[in-house]
Amino acid sequence: MGAGNEEIDAVRLETDRLILRDVVPGDVDGFHAYMADPAYIRHLPLDPIDRVEVQAMVDRVLLRQGPGPRGRYFLAAVERGSGRLIGEAIFKRLSDVEGEIGWAVAGPDQRQGLATEIGRALANFGFGDLRLHRLIARSEIGNHASERIMAKLGMVREGVLREHLFARGRWWASAQWSMLASDPHPPAPAKCG
Numbered sequence: 001m002g003a004g005n006e007e008i009d010a011v012r013l014e015t016d017r018l019i020l021r022d023v024v025p026g027d028v029d030g031f032h033a034y035m036a037d038p039a040y041i042r043h044l045p046l047d048p049i050d051r052v053e054v055q056a057m058v059d060r061v062l063l064r065q066g067p068g069p070r071g072r073y074f075l076a077a078v079e080r081g082s083g084r085l086i087g088e089a090i091f092k093r094l095s096d097v098e099g100e101i102g103w104a105v106a107g108p109d110q111r112q113g114l115a116t117e118i119g120r121a122l123a124n125f126g127f128g129d130l131r132l133h134r135l136i137a138r139s140e141i142g143n144h145a146s147e148r149i150m151a152k153l154g155m156v157r158e159g160v161l162r163e164h165l166f167a168r169g170r171w172w173a174s175a176q177w178s179m180l181a182s183d184p185h186p187p188a189p190a191k192c193g
């Protein structure tokens with residue numbers, strides 16, 4: 001069982017093409033640029049997002065980023081070199097031994113393997129830096145890209161959560177996938193500094 005007690009104050013994960021870093025106040029426009037696109041929330045149980053909501057979300061994230069234990073990490077995914085914001089990486093600590101990972105990539109930057117890179121870095125963060133035993137990921141049934149990413153990460157599909165939440169006037173069903181620290185295809189280590 002992973003100790004699960006290590007906490008990271010500032011987060012910066014590196015992949016081949018991206019840096020996943022803590023959010024800064026100047027990220028509001030970058031997040032708004034893709035979160036306001038209706039395609040972003042198609043498979044997410046969220047109401048349409050405007051700039052005011054993005055600003056409020058960034059403010060909440062900035063408060064959480066202080067020193068000390070964090071239950072949830074919301075990271076900006078930026079292109080190496082240019083620093084252009086292309087998406088997000090989400091890590092939720094569910095218990096001392098378990099975490100949940102999630103991702104999004106801006107419409108114009110999709111289908112280049114970037115979300116898969118984000119997922120791999122988050123898995124390394126959970127198993128490596130946080131020493132967790134088990135990671136899960138969930139996506140709405142029909143979010144084929146997200147389930148494909150989970151499969152490519154080496155996760156195992158555990159089943160379907162039937163109508164487990166109600167949002168935007170309808171019930172939602174999600175697939176749940178998991179990965180154990182002991183699973184046979186651990187992703188290559190990400191750098192954290």
Ligand SMILES: CC(C)(COP(=O)(O)OP(=O)(O)OC[C@H]1O[C@@H](n2cnc3c(N)ncnc32)[C@H](O)[C@@H]1OP(=O)(O)O)[C@@H](O)C(=O)NCCC(=O)NCCS
Nearest residue numbers: 040103104105110111112113114115116139144145146148
């Ligand atoms: C889901 C999402 C993150 C995928 O991002 P991405 O950067 O395009 O993903 P990748 O390029 O790493 O592609 C992963 C796989 O999904 C496939 N894929 C990508 N978009 C797809 C689509 N619209 N339909 C079907 N498959 C798709 C890719 O072909 C790839 O599979 P392959 O390697 O076998 O070809 C992106 O569409 C997104 O941000 N959507 C909105 C937010 C969201 O739903 N997040 C997930 C919440 S669980």
